[in-house]
Amino acid sequence: MNRDGKTMTTAAAMPNAPVGRQPQHLWKRFRTRHRDAMLAAVILIPMIVFWLLLSGFPTLFGFLLGFFRWVGLADSPAFIGFDNFVHFFKDPVYTGALWRSIWLGGLVTGVTLLSGFGAALLMNMPLKGKGVYRSIWYIPAVTSTVATTQIFNLFLDTNNGVINNFLKSIGKEPIVWQYSVGWGIFWIVVYSVWKGVGGAALLWLAGLQSVDHNLYEAAEVDGAGTWAKLRNVTIPGLKPIATYIFITSLISAIQIYEQVLFITNGGPYGKTEVLVFRIYRDGFWDFNLGMAGASSLVMAAIVIVITVFYYGWATRSDRRTTIPVKTLGRGG
Amino acid sequence: MFAKRFKPSRALGHLVLLGVGLVLLYPLIFMIMAGFFTKQEFTSSVIHAFPVPKEPTLDNFKALLAGSTDAAVTVYFRNSVLRTAYNTFWAILTSFLGGYVFARLRFKGRDQLFLLLLATQMIPTTIAIIPTYLEFARFPFFGGNHVFTGGKGILDTWWVYLIGGPGINIMGTFLVKQSLEKVPIELDEAAKSDGAGTFRLLFQILFPLQLPIMAFIAITTALGTWNDFITPFFYTNSDSLQTLPSAITRLSSVMASPGAVINYPMIITLSLGVTIPALLIFFFFQKYIVQGLANTGIKG
Amino acid sequence: MFNKKAAWAVWPLAAALGLSACSSGGGGASTSGSSASPESSPSASESASTGGASAKPEGGVTITVLNEGAVGIGVGKLDDLLPEKKKSLLKDEAQTPRVQESDFARTPGQKVHPGVFPYFYQQIINDKLKSKNITVKTEDWGWGEPLIQKETAGFLAKNVPDIIVGETQMPGFALQGLLEPFPDDMAAEIRETIAPAAWKPMEVDGKIYGFASQPGVNSLFWNKKLVKEAGIDPDQAPKTWEELLADIEKVTEAGKGKFYGGGVYAGPNAGGYLRFGPLLIVNHGGFTDASGNPAFNSDANVKTVEFLRKLNKNHPAGLMVNPTEGPYFDAFKKQQTAYIIDGPWRASESASLGIDYGMSPIPLPEGGEAGNITIGAAFHAVPKDAKNKEAAFEYIRAMYSDEIQTLIADTGVRSPVKKAIAESQDYQSKHPEMYLHYQAMNGNVQGLPTFKKEDSKVWQIFGDAVAKAIMTNGDIKSILDDAQAKAQAIVG
Incomplete structure (x- = not known):
């Protein structure tokens, strides 16, 4: 735990890395980073697959229809680019x-x-x-x-x-x-x-x-x-x-x-x-x-713009307000 | 001066909370009173703000409890309960694990992925109904499908309900993430140095701390599932797969066919039948909810 | 390493789900596929290979039929449903009079308890089809808007029952080529022996695509008590629009705000079009021209809408064009309006509510000609994608069989459509009112047209225009001109 030089460069290179873990070797640090990602993948992938099945794909399909003309059951969809959007705003x-x-x-x-x-x-x-x-x-x-x-x-x-x-x-x-x-x-x-x-x-x-x-x-x-x-x-x-x-x-x-x-x-x-x-x-x-x-x-x-705007703003103020607390906690 | 003003302000608080509360409750009071009407009287008399039937009947409520003549209410009720329990279970699990991933684990693109998921949660879902139907009908290897064509897919089977559960619950994940970020990371480290694995850390140490917000997620999911009529109505046909809300939708739409006398009191009573269990769910959880939300201390 | 395992352990259920999803594909097929073809093999591989193909019956076929409120007895196989329905009818306290065991013994020609009518109806259907080795299984897709949505999705996914039902949406399905035309011999038989109201609205390019066993047309009904209070002879039916308007105005005056003359519902929805539509038709107007394009602003229509505006003054404010039709009929049921144009069920319903009513054909304007619109018709049709079309047509044949038609005649809530039964001396003497109604089903009877593009949008334009013409004092001609222009822009 006393290879200070390496720890320092790590912290400098990746300010977001968990300082508290203090990995000892380069390869170990590498594995640690992978472990997080792998754990995340194991947890998230099934959940996201099921989510895609139930709402992701159907919604995406619905959106794609926006670029087609498809009026009436007997009609078959024809690609028309942005015509529907032009019509929307007219x-x-x-x-x-x-x-x-x-x-x-x-x-x-x-x-x-x-x-x-x-x-x-x-x-x-x-x-x-x-x-x-x-x-x-x-x-x-x-x-x-x-x-x-x-x-x-x-x-x-x-x-x-x-x-x-x-x-x-x-x-x-x-x-x-x-x-x-x-x-x-x-x-x-x-x-x-x-x-x-x-x-x-x-x-x-x-x-x-x-x-x-x-x-x-x-x-x-x-x-x-x-x-x-x-x-x-x-x-x-x-x-x-x-x-x-x-x-x-x-x-x-x-x-x-x-x-x-x-x-x-x-x-x-x-x-x-x-x-x-x-x-x-x-x-x-x-x-x-x-x-x-x-x-x-x-x-x-419209909704996504509002969300992204909000989230960007939120994470900015998040850093302002919560980071000092975390640092304080780790120091103790 | 402060002490003197205190009491009147509390009285005012009681007055407003109760007074407005009763106004908010009024539609439900109306529903309960209408439930005592017979179809004939409700149709042929003038209904007042507090309708009192001349010949009160318990038939509607009896039908609700014992099952009406045409409707297998017990089956609908069982399906509603099973579906609600299943979805709530998965919502708790996925929210907790998802929240853990985004609050504690560090990997490339984490924030971007989270933002993407959060954004998709906000978009309108009306457009997805017909594509979902098509997807279910074309589900490969199910219901006589060769690969993508042929049979009914998973339409009108239990898979329609089962498939939705394990999907990520994004709002829940968001709330758990917020809540977990307030738990000092030292706790994780202390647990790890005591030899606890991730599994133990998650379910023995972190999960109990998140119970209040879990209660909030559980109740919103439970209520949403309980009241959802689109899924059972659209993607299933069999009577054995219907839930209370979808059965009511059918009942009221068949009764709307020309020439049929709409049995308002019956529809109203059945609606109450849907509402009351939902209310019980809420009463059971309500004290955790505020606590849970306060814990997230949503920063923002 | 341990961590990874641990996380996997969280997902056993999901994994099990995924695995069983692959392996139990056949199981899913056997449960869901069985509705269409019970004899198809339950094993996974076989059902996967035969699933889509139409079943080759050895022990008969099963057809799936959508329920309709007026004759529905529940969801499932008719064989199972009939005894259950009998039990529940005997227990049902809401039936007036209560259903007795003796109500289930029936000799044709005798009066039928209206509550038992659906039971007999399905019993006859079941017996007839069983003799042809066909099992009937019903499904309930609701009615009105939810039904249309489910049928739309079903057509898209080619996942439809063998017989679908519906009202105003059905001609549109036929027009779009989604339905199977009736076989020629069957169509010829129907044309010859059945009143046009039962099939004419479902005729496209000389082919018949649907059939309703007990459709209605509109008649004029009035509340005799209220009419008498206004000093009008309650047994004298108004014959012309002038007489009708004069009578209605008298009732409104006599009502002094307690009750009104009423007239016809004209709200911006199918319920409205079906009821005020006949007034357009009898005045030589209508919704479309000969080639099926919108014709909203004809002079005849302007005159009819002027008449409607006059009727509106004899209603409680806003009631005549209320967005939903329910309140309009409630007013008649609560004896707040005296005149109403509606389907034949208004007769039996009024009787059950203790309203003494009169019933007559729709009054005509000067130079007008009798005509009507089919209403309350549950058209049954066989989709192109149906799996057992032959068996499905047998079902429709049963719908116009003598047995079913006699049952409808005996019940007396609606009229039969089979000429031989409705035109018999016996029927005329036993059900004079319903016989009058039957006669109206024989003349110039139409359905609501389906517009070539964005049908519901075009209807909405017309409905809103009529409502506007009734509710405001604007120039009727220019309101209808405006609607016509908008509709043409859509239909092109």
Whole structure:
């Protein structure tokens, strides 16, 4: 363990190498490096093969269809290069759906995360029975979309719906939810928030509980009030988890379509269509697999850009915050 | 001043959490109440916000427990449980091992591979349904296939469910990776110098530390599998392979055929039947979840 | 070294999975393949070599048939299902009246308990096919959208049952060449002895591709109680559009917001097209021109849509074009609307809900001519990729056999389609209403057309245009012109 010269050059050549292991010989070091890779391969390869079988290959196949014209069951696919993509960006049906996916996703994310944050603050108080509250709030996330959207539709029925019956009973005009774009969007957002707020609250709660308690005590010594503590300790402490929650929520909100399918069905006049809903319709109703593939690729590109951007940012800040801790640990 | 303000704020907390909580629960309360209706009454009367049937019936709930006339509910239930247990088992195993690989092992291209896997997790899956069907139907050497053509492949067999389990669970891997990175590496080294092999290190030392995040992964996988109707509905036909959600999909779609009176109370009750076990799963795990997520201390 | 072994040890299950996946290929074949051909050998090598080929029966063949809600009795072999169904029917408390043991003894010509109808139906089918050494196994692929999706995927993978069912999607499958045309002798027999509503929508280029044993056409129904309250003779059917509109307006006025005149569902989906479509047809309009291209903006259609807009004022707000059809029928069931255009089942369903109803052919506009659209038809067809086409056609022959058609006549929920049975004196006197319905199935009856490209997108354009014309005060002609232009751009 005292061939310092060699260890030094290793560390210089590979700053990422595990310093703590201090390999003795070149060949041993070589084997050690291989052992990690081999172990990783043994573990990962079967898992990745199964993953490829179930979702990797089919998705890739679906994407490739984006470069083919394939309309109708009896048709056979013909390679057409980027024509589908050109059509995508020329046709207002697709660009409109894409744009709607983005802002509707943003809206759903914003409302869910804000209300979830409020709930998490309350759940973080030393209340009796907060476990029960947590469960109650999370229940909507557990239910199946098909079943609960049916219930929403019973509420929104123009003629016999629960809400319009109520409006009529207090002498107000019933509202035709189905022929108003604004209300359509409103109910899609309400449904999504209803389903998502409990999960968001749990994530925020986990974040709140991972904030260093010493900081609160220090703030109290400084005479900070509830609001000041929230602003100066809680929110800055939550910054890392906030980014994670925001990105993952946004990515799933951009892809919502089941609630659109079951609540508005894209109507009225296609004004609430979102891109994944369009993909679904192209794929199954019109059997236009080419456009469905092209739209999926566009969607995937957007989502992957967001992910890569996020991950790059995350690993940067990761190094900033966690590396010193690790070094400290190893030194001891 | 602080002490005085404390109590009202707690009362407010209770009030808001309970009040909004009840609003969130309302659709479920509605479902339970609707379950007491007969088909006739639900169809022919005006339904109020808190529907109370004139002639309450337990038939729908009985059908749920004892099996309705046409539906082998026990079989669907068994399939749902088996499938959920199988997928959850594999999700825990693959997440843990995957997390270990990406948190602890060092090899070329590790971060790039992880990023690639993470990115694929985020893309829309709707497009994959028809290609998956084709792949299953053309699965070589299965179901009378010569090499790539001929029979049914693995469609309508248990393989449809079995094949999905061992695939890598990428979000789980991500969470375990985050969580493991907070465990000091000295622990590994101490264990190794005590003579523990990788196997022991993994399952006797590291795994118990990860139980909270495992609970989170288990519950999300279990709920996802439990509620999934696309896989059983699309890739199987036999009654013996259906799960509760796919059976409900069939039931409600057959009832939607022209001229059939839609049995809303029955559909609603069956939906409750799907929801309640899922709720139990959640109650069982919920206290670990926050802890587990807090442990990951997702940096980001 | 130890580490590597250890990691491998984590994967025994996966390895076992992989290995058994290779070795048990035959096992998988014997279980899944058996549905199509039970006699094919269970051994791996043999089933691999014979699997794809059509089975050469020694002890008979098994055909797979998709279930349909109106006649389905469960999933599996009919032989096994029938006794089970009987048991469950006797136990079923939801049947009104409760099913008795005596309901299972049947002499043709006598009334049949509607709850037992599917049992008898499948019993007849099973007996007829068994005598030809054919075993029937049913599968349930759902109905409506989920069914269409599964059939689409099935066609792509050439993995389809011997008989598929469906409603509006079936003519499209025929048009795309995915179905097997009926043999010539069978087609000739059907043309001669069967009402057109049962097969005409499935006719492409002079060949018949599908058959429905108990289809419907649209009729006008009204709630006698509500009509009486408006001071209209409840037994007098409106004959013209003017009369209908006048009556409907009277009911709306009398209802004072409690109930409405109603009319017809016109939502942007197949449920709507099937019901307001007949109004386009009787007014010499329609969905397509002679060569099958969209013809949305004809003057006749503009007039019909104007009529629809007038009807809309006699509905609760938004109900007439509600995106899903359910609420529209709920309103009639809850006695909130008085008039409705729907298939024949509306009669028995109204009776079971205690609604005193009237039923008549669809009123005509000035200069109009009777016509209709087949509705609620479960078309059965044999896919090109079916494995036992001969046996499958035997199944369809059974569907128009005297026995099945008599059973439909006796049940009285729908009309039979076999001329000899429906036109008999006996049927006319026992089921006068259903006889009227049968007559409507004999005239100018069509199906919904399938457009040459992106069918559902073109329909959506038309449906949205009609909804827009009804819900807004915009110029109807220009709304339909716009839809026509968009549709032509797609179809080309």
